[in-house]
Amino acid sequence: MEALPPVAPDAEFGQRLRLWRRQSDIKQSRLGDILGVTQATVSRWEKGVQRPAPLQLDLLHQMMARKRNFRLDQAIKRLVTHSAQRVHLIEDRSHRLLCVSHPREIEWQRDVSDLMGTSLWRFATAEIADAEKSLHGIGWHEDQTDHLGFGNTQRDGAPLRIVDRFILWERFFLSDGTAVRLTTGFDQAPQNI
Numbered sequence: 001m002e003a004l005p006p007v008a009p010d011a012e013f014g015q016r017l018r019l020w021r022r023q024s025d026i027k028q029s030r031l032g033d034i035l036g037v038t039q040a041t042v043s044r045w046e047k048g049v050q051r052p053a054p055l056q057l058d059l060l061h062q063m064m065a066r067k068r069n070f071r072l073d074q075a076i077k078r079l080v081t082h083s084a085q086r087v088h089l090i091e092d093r094s095h096r097l098l099c100v101s102h103p104r105e106i107e108w109q110r111d112v113s114d115l116m117g118t119s120l121w122r123f124a125t126a127e128i129a130d131a132e133k134s135l136h137g138i139g140w141h142e143d144q145t146d147h148l149g150f151g152n153t154q155r156d157g158a159p160l161r162i163v164d165r166f167i168l169w170e171r172f173f174l175s176d177g178t179a180v181r182l183t184t185g186f187d188q189a190p191q192n193i
Contacts (some may be wrong), residue, residue: 011047011048012048013045013048013051014046014047014048014049015046015048016064017046017064017143018046020063020064021042021046024176026176027039028042028043028046029042030176031134033094034063034176034177034178034179035052035056035059036056036093037056037058039163046130055142058176062177063176063177066173066175070175072175073122073143073174073175073176076089076174077089077098077153078181079101080099080100080101081099081100081101081102082101082102083101083103084101084103085101085103085122085184085185086101086103086104086107086163086164086184086185087100087101087103087104087182087184087185088100088101088120088182088183089152089178089180089181089182089183090120090180090181090183091178091179091181092118092141092171092178092179092180092181093141093179095119095120095121096117096118096119096120097115097117097119097120098116098180100112100115100116101118104185105160107163107185108160108161109161113186118140120160122159123159123160123162125149125152125153125155125162126153127152127153127167128152129148131150131167131169134148135148140171146170146171146172147168147169147170147171148168148169149166149167149168149169149189149190150166150167151163151165151166151167151189152164152166152167162185163185164185164186164187165186165187165188166185166186166187166188166189166190167183167184167185168183168184168185168186168190169181169182169183169184170182170184
């Protein structure tokens with residue numbers, strides 16, 4: 001069986017990608033983080049030397065078609081920060097903390113300024129880790145589902161206090177294409193999930 005020839009690089013797409021990225025004020029390294037590739041790979045795409053994989057190409061087309069709405073991103077942050085519920089917002093793949101509500105900060109019993117921009121993965125309970133492992137099977141990253149609810153064991157001490165008996169994850173995108181996860185904690189499973 002003869003191997004198929006490689007997909008031809010696309011200089012026109014690379015030029016459009018570079019123009020869009022610059023107009024959107026997104027660095028190559030940031031776009032690489034969003035798509036799970038290196039900065040050098042994004043550079044090769046823009047030069048037309050290499051073509052993105054089909055999934056990455058689809059995500060790029062979706063991102064490039066969206067109009068950036070910084071006001072919406074700021075509104076989301078404001079809603080999370082001022083929420084009366086125990087909620088926080090993280091980047092979906094890196095688990096990097098983006099913003100947190102005051103009730104969540106009280107639950108964690110710590111100043112969250114040292115956690116902002118860092119991954120919360122190191123604080124995951126066994127149930128959170130199991131839920132994370134299940135995401136591939138339910139098509140989470142392929143947009144086949146956008147929410148997941150699961151039971152959780154409380155933890156009263158180090159490394160981070162967690163009082164949620166039930167957790168709801170909801171996935172959506174910021175205006176720069178970053179997939180984010182809104183994490184909401186409940187004392188019991190809500191009826192409408």
